[in-house]
Amino acid sequence: MLPFTKVLGHRDSNWFSYVAYGLGIRSVLPIPEFVPAEDKSDVTITIDQVHSVFDYVPEEVIEQPLALQVERDEAVVYVKEAGVFLVQGGCKIVVIPAPDVDELKLRLALVGTVMAILLQQRSPLVLHASAVEIDGKAVLFLGNSGQGKSTIAAALQAQGYAVVADDVAPVSWEEGKAMLAPGFPQIKLSREVAEVLGYDWESLWQLHPKLEKRGLRLARNFPQKSLPISRIYLLASGSQIKCEPMKKQAGLIALMQHSELMKLFSSGEVMQFERCASLAKSCKVVYLQRPRNLSLLSKLIKVVEEDVRGSLLLTKKSYLAC
Numbered sequence: 354m355l356p357f358t359k360v361l362g363h364r365d366s367n368w369f370s371y372v373a374y375g376l377g378i379r380s381v382l383p384i385p386e387f388v389p390a391e392d393k394s395d396v397t398i399t400i401d402q403v404h405s406v407f408d409y410v411p412e413e414v415i416e417q418p419l420a421l422q423v424e425r426d427e428a429v430v431y432v433k434e435a436g437v438f439l440v441q442g443g444c445k446i447v448v449i450p451a452p453d454v455d456e457l458k459l460r461l462a463l464v465g466t467v468m469a470i471l472l473q474q475r476s477p478l479v480l481h482a483s484a485v486e487i488d489g490k491a492v493l494f495l496g497n498s499g500q501g502k503s504t505i506a507a508a509l510q511a512q513g514y515a516v517v518a519d520d521v522a523p524v525s526w527e528e529g530k531a532m533l534a535p536g537f538p539q540i541k542l543s544r545e546v547a548e549v550l551g552y553d554w555e556s557l558w559q560l561h562p563k564l565e566k567r568g569l570r571l572a573r574n575f576p577q578k579s580l581p582i583s584r585i586y587l588l589a590s591g592s593q594i595k596c597e598p599m600k601k602q603a604g605l606i607a608l609m610q611h612s613e614l615m616k617l618f619s620s621g622e623v624m625q626f627e628r629c630a631s632l633a634k635s636c637k638v639v640y641l642q643r644p645r646n647l648s649l650l651s652k653l654i655k656v657v658e659e660d661v662r663g664s665l666l667l668t669k670k671s672y673l674a675c
Contacts, residue, residue: 370394373464374472374523375534375579382448386464386568387537388575396471398446398463401439406451409437419466423617428470432462440467443474461561464537465520472523473614478628481611482522482585483540484533486515487661491533491580493522494641495611496588501645503541505588507569508650509657511550515574516540524582524632531635532579538571549647582636584661591642594653596660604638605629 371378371387378387380398406415410431414420420431428440435458439447446467450459473479482493483502487509494502503519510516518536525532543566544554557567587599587607599607608629615625639660643653 373537374468374521382459382463384460384464386460386539396444396446398448401447401449404449406431406437406449409439409449421470421617423470426474428474428617430462430467430470432458432466435459435462438463438467440470440474443471443476446471455562457559457561461564469521469614470617472521473617477534478524478612478625478632479614480522480524480608481520481613483519484517484522485509486517486576486580487583487658489580490583491517492583492657492661493518493533493585494588495585495607500588500590502588503566504543504546504647504650505653505657507540507542507546507550508654510540510571512654512658513574515576516571517576517580524628525579526631527579529635531582531632533582534579535576538575539568540571541566542569545647549650582632585632585636585638586641586657587638589640589642590645592644593642594644594649594656595640595642596656597640599638599640601633603640605633607638608632 368379368381369383370389370391371380371384372390373387376395377390377393378396378398379394381400382398409429410420414431416433418433422429426442430438430440432438434451434454436451436454437449439449441447446463448459448463469479480493480495482495483506484491484493485506486492494505496502506516506519516538517533519540521536523534525534539558541560542550542552542557547554547557547567547569552569554567557569560566560568585604585608609625612625612629615621641657643649
C-alpha cells in the first residue's frame with residue numbers, strides 16, 4: 354500500500370521533481386516512471402487530505418471502472434480502485450485516493466489517462482499512439498488498444514532506436530513543424546512479446562496486479578527534447594505485410610479516430626479537425642497492414658526501417674509475409 358501518512362507530511366523542500374512530456378513536474382507522490390529532474394515547475398501533483406472519493410462520485414457510479422466529467426479548465430477523473438483525480442488548468446492535479454489504494458493502481462492511472470487529459474488541457478493534439486526516434490525524427494504508430502503499437506515500438510527499441518512515447522503522444526507545432534514531446538522511459542510488454550525480444554519477464558516492472566502487461570524501463574537513449582514528426586503509421590491486421598501511403602483525406606480520418614480525447618472538451622470537434630488536418634498536411638500517414646504473428650516481427654521492422662528511409666516504392670509495393 355502507498356504510505357500516504359509519510360507522503361502527506363512532505364514539506365516543499367521534499368517534493369519530488371520530474372520531467373515528462375516536456376513538462377517540469379513537482380509531486381508529493383513519488384513517480385518512478387518519470388525522469389528525475391530539477392527543472393521548471395509546469396505541473397504540480399498534490400493530495401487532498403480533506404475530501405473522499407464519495408464527495409465526487411455518486412453511489413451508482415462507484416463500481417464503474419472509469420468515469421469522467423470534463424470541462425476545458427477542469428476535469429474530474431474517477432478510476433476504480435485508484436481514486437479521483439482533479440485536473441485543473443493544465444497545470445495542477447489533485448489526488449483523492451480510494452480507500453486502501455494500491456500504489457501501482459494509482460500510478461498507472463496517473464501517468465496514463467490523467468496525464469493525457471492534463472496534456473489536452475494545455476492544447477496540444479494528443480494521439481493514442483506509440484513512437485520511436487529514427488534518424489532524429491519521431492515515427493508514430495496509431496492503433497486501437499491491443500493492435501500492437503507498443504510491440505512494434507519495443508521491437509524497434511531492441512534494434513537500437515529510442516522509444517519516445519507509449520500510448521500517449523502529445524503533438525504541438527513549432528515554427529510550423531509538427532513536434533512530438535517525449536513521454537517517459539517505459540514501454541508496456543506482454544509476456545509473449547518480452548520473451549520474443551529476449552527480456553526476462555520477472556525482471557520487468559509490475560504495472561497493475563490485474564494487468565497482463567509489464568513495464569520495460571528504458572535505461573538508455575531516451576530523448577530529452579521534442580522531435581519533428583516524419584511519419585505516422587496506421588496499424589491494421591491482414592494476411593500480408595503491406596505498407597502504402599494514405600491519401601490526405603483518409604489520413605485525416607485516421608488521425609481523428611485516434612485523437613478522441615479532444616472531443617471531451619467544449620469546441621473539441623472543431624479543434625480536433627483543424628489540428629488533425631494540419632498534421633495530415635505536414636506528415637506522411639502510412640497504412641501498415643501485417644499478420645499478427647510475432648515470428649514475422651523482424652521482417653516487419655525491416656519494412657518499417659526501409660519505408661522511413663524512403664527506399665520503398667510506397668504506391669504499389671507490398672511485402673508478402675510468406
